[in-house]
Amino acid sequence: MISGKRHGQLVSLLALGLVTGFASTAAMAEDSITVTSYGGTYQEAESKAMFQPAAKELGITIKEDNLADGLPDVRLQVQGHAVKWDVVELSAEECVRGTQEGLFEKLDYSVIDPSGIDKKLVADNWIGVTFYAVVLAYNKSGKLGENGPKTWADFWDVTKFPGARTLGNYATESLTLAAMADGTPPDKVYPIDLDKAFKKLEEIKPHVTSWWSSGGQVMNLLKDDEVDMGSIWNGRANTLVKSGAPISYTVSGGVLNADCLVIPKGAKNVTLAQKAIAKFISPELQANLPKYSANGPANLKAFDTGKLTAEEAADVISSPQNIKKQVILDFNWWAPLLPDVQKRWQAFLQE
Amino acid sequence: MIFSGDINAASLARDGRREFYGMAALCLPSFILVFILLILPIGWLFWMSLFNADGAFSAENYVRLFDSTYTSTLVTTFQVGFLVTVISVVLGYPLAYMLSQLPPRLAGLCTIFVVLPFWTSTLVRTYAWMLLLQRKGIINSALISLGLIADPIRMVNNMTGTVIGMVHIMLPFLVLPLYGVMKSISPDYVRAAANLGAGPTRAFWTIFLPQSLPGLTAGMLLVFVLCLGFYVTPALLGGGRVIMWSMMIDSSIRLYANWGAASALGVALLVMTFCVLWLVNRLFGLKRLYGESR
Numbered sequence: 001m002i003s004g005k006r007h008g009q010l011v012s013l014l015a016l017g018l019v020t021g022f023a024s025t026a027a028m029a030e031d032s033i034t035v036t037s038y039g040g041t042y043q044e045a046e047s048k049a050m051f052q053p054a055a056k057e058l059g060i061t062i063k064e065d066n067l068a069d070g071l072p073d074v075r076l077q078v079q080g081h082a083v084k085w086d087v088v089e090l091s092a093e094e095c096v097r098g099t100q101e102g103l104f105e106k107l108d109y110s111v112i113d114p115s116g117i118d119k120k121l122v123a124d125n126w127i128g129v130t131f132y133a134v135v136l137a138y139n140k141s142g143k144l145g146e147n148g149p150k151t152w153a154d155f156w157d158v159t160k161f162p163g164a165r166t167l168g169n170y171a172t173e174s175l176t177l178a179a180m181a182d183g184t185p186p187d188k189v190y191p192i193d194l195d196k197a198f199k200k201l202e203e204i205k206p207h208v209t210s211w212w213s214s215g216g217q218v219m220n221l222l223k224d225d226e227v228d229m230g231s232i233w234n235g236r237a238n239t240l241v242k243s244g245a246p247i248s249y250t251v252s253g254g255v256l257n258a259d260c261l262v263i264p265k266g267a268k269n270v271t272l273a274q275k276a277i278a279k280f281i282s283p284e285l286q287a288n289l290p291k292y293s294a295n296g297p298a299n300l301k302a303f304d305t306g307k308l309t310a311e312e313a314a315d316v317i318s319s320p321q322n323i324k325k326q327v328i329l330d331f332n333w334w335a336p337l338l339p340d341v342q343k344r345w346q347a348f349l350q351e
Numbered sequence: 352m353i354f355s356g357d358i359n360a361a362s363l364a365r366d367g368r369r370e371f372y373g374m375a376a377l378c379l380p381s382f383i384l385v386f387i388l389l390i391l392p393i394g395w396l397f398w399m400s401l402f403n404a405d406g407a408f409s410a411e412n413y414v415r416l417f418d419s420t421y422t423s424t425l426v427t428t429f430q431v432g433f434l435v436t437v438i439s440v441v442l443g444y445p446l447a448y449m450l451s452q453l454p455p456r457l458a459g460l461c462t463i464f465v466v467l468p469f470w471t472s473t474l475v476r477t478y479a480w481m482l483l484l485q486r487k488g489i490i491n492s493a494l495i496s497l498g499l500i501a502d503p504i505r506m507v508n509n510m511t512g513t514v515i516g517m518v519h520i521m522l523p524f525l526v527l528p529l530y531g532v533m534k535s536i537s538p539d540y541v542r543a544a545a546n547l548g549a550g551p552t553r554a555f556w557t558i559f560l561p562q563s564l565p566g567l568t569a570g571m572l573l574v575f576v577l578c579l580g581f582y583v584t585p586a587l588l589g590g591g592r593v594i595m596w597s598m599m600i601d602s603s604i605r606l607y608a609n610w611g612a613a614s615a616l617g618v619a620l621l622v623m624t625f626c627v628l629w630l631v632n633r634l635f636g637l638k639r640l641y642g643e644s645r
């Protein structure tokens with residue numbers, strides 16, 4: 001009898017152990033998500049500003065991973081039914097393309113509050129998270145000295161501002177700034193007359209000695225004086241100036257582009273991912289971003305939190321005073337046009 | 352008597368069969384490897400190229416290749432391949448000739464210099480060329496300070512830079528097979544020609560050059576075919592203005608996730624490569640390239 005009782009106790013103990021064991025693994029799976037961004041100093045900044053504070057507020061663990069290639073990584077996971085990531089940051093253009101391919105879960109706007117984020121950056125399957133801009137920069141060590149081009153109209157004026165130029169091999173960004181070549185103010189750019197924009201690019205093409213395709217490349221082109229002026233991402237321009245390179249850039253006339261957040265289709269913790277996104281884009285956490293990164297908050301309410309002084313805000317690419325001088329890339333406008341525009345862009349570069 | 356002969360023949364045949372099966376068994380792993388790693392993927396590539404983006408069976412992916420966007424990259428690709436091959440020959444032939452004439456020790460040392468670029472990453476070499484060739488780079492600065500030119504020459508972010516960078520990478524592929532063949536040409540032939548009254552030039556053209564042709568063809572073929580699929584160097588040194596076939600494959604997958612279109616591009620490239628091989632075979636005979644010559 002005694003031994004029988006003992007035996008029973010042992011069994012129930014084991015059972016209890018198993019149950020609690022299961023329970024704890026289940027809790028662990030639910031309380032941890034994986035967030036993936038571009039890595040490097042940029043993701044470090046995001047991690048400090050948004051990811052880890054959000055984890056703390058939600059009482060969960062946020063693991064981080066890095067993108068290798070961007071959208072193709074997500075595509076591979078979704079199509080291979082092996083989704084490791086719960087929240088992924090991509091460029092807005094990739095978010096649009098990924099949506100067209102049906103790679104993302106729908107965002108739950110009863111959990112996520114999109115007010116404060118420009119409508120151009122709010123879609124069913126993705127939402128903007130940080131702003132960066134393509135700005136006009138020039139090398140001050142050239143013939144022009146300090147009197148380089150200040151507007152895209154100047155950039156197109158090859159008699160007043162002679163020299164070699166570079167533009168990005170990114171159709172949407174370069175076409176948007178070409179729409180300002182004849183002096184169109186930023187708020188009148190959209191809808192873009194594509195024929196006219198391509199014609200403007202055609203005009204400047206003989207003076208464009210290279211079409212850059214990475215941030216590092218355009219930094220070298222400007223720093224090594226391979227070109228006299230060009231379009232460049234604001235973060236890269238900022239790094240150049242800080243490193244003491246003779247580069248000057250102007251935010252006015254910049255083309256604001258965004259990174260956005262998505263939940264890959266088939267992600268393991270969709271509900272928690274929605275909650276995490278809601279936190280990431282909350283004004284409070286967005287306001288932390290400028291402290292660590294040249295990218296600006298996508299949620300403009302961040303500037304009302306009192307976390308940023310007026311002076312600090314003046315340096316942020318998406319602050320109210322800076323955003324007025326720039327144009328926001330409208331991906332909802334671009335979305336249906338993208339396939340044709342890309343094709344036309346390729347043909348244009350080859351002519 | 353008759354019996355024993357039969358027995359002998361039978362056992363010989365048995366041995367022969369055994370040897371054949373033994374050899375076949377030894378070759379089997381490599382056959383399987385080639386099948387899994389080469390034949391299957393190419394077959395799959397071809398299969399995928401027959402479906403359009405919506406998954407329907409169609410020739411759409413091949414029809415698209417006649418679009419001017421694609422044909423112009425094809426022209427660029429062949430242009431680059433042709434230029435790189437010709438320049439490699441002009442630079443590589445004398446180099447291989449010199450190597451083959453040097454005493455073995457010195458030749459060994461010089462061969463190391465030819466092979467050295469192999470040990471440096473393509474990416475590093477490509478960036479190095481960028482620094483050398485750019486507007487304020489070493490070459491332009493030197494030429495300007497010597498007073499030879501007033502304005503910098505454009506040598507990078509265009510076709511010139513692409514070809515220079517690619518020739519540097521391709522040169523060993525031409526020199527090494529050429530050197531191998533030149534080494535095996537007996538100096539006695541040239542001496543005999545000289546003995547019969549041919550001057551050095553005549554002896555070279557009529558005796559040495561024809562014998563070195565198999566190596567030259569092999570090298571040229573290697574260079575040209577490798578050029579057709581080049582990606583990194585044109586992407587970096589072309590400044591976005593030299594668009595090769597391989598870049599179209601990349602953008603088909605990266606931008607549009609269109610595996611069918613990319614596969615069709617791959618199949619087309621493969622077919623063109625075979626066409627080049629066929630042509631070379633018709634003109635020179637591939638067998639000669641692999642040592643069954645002379």
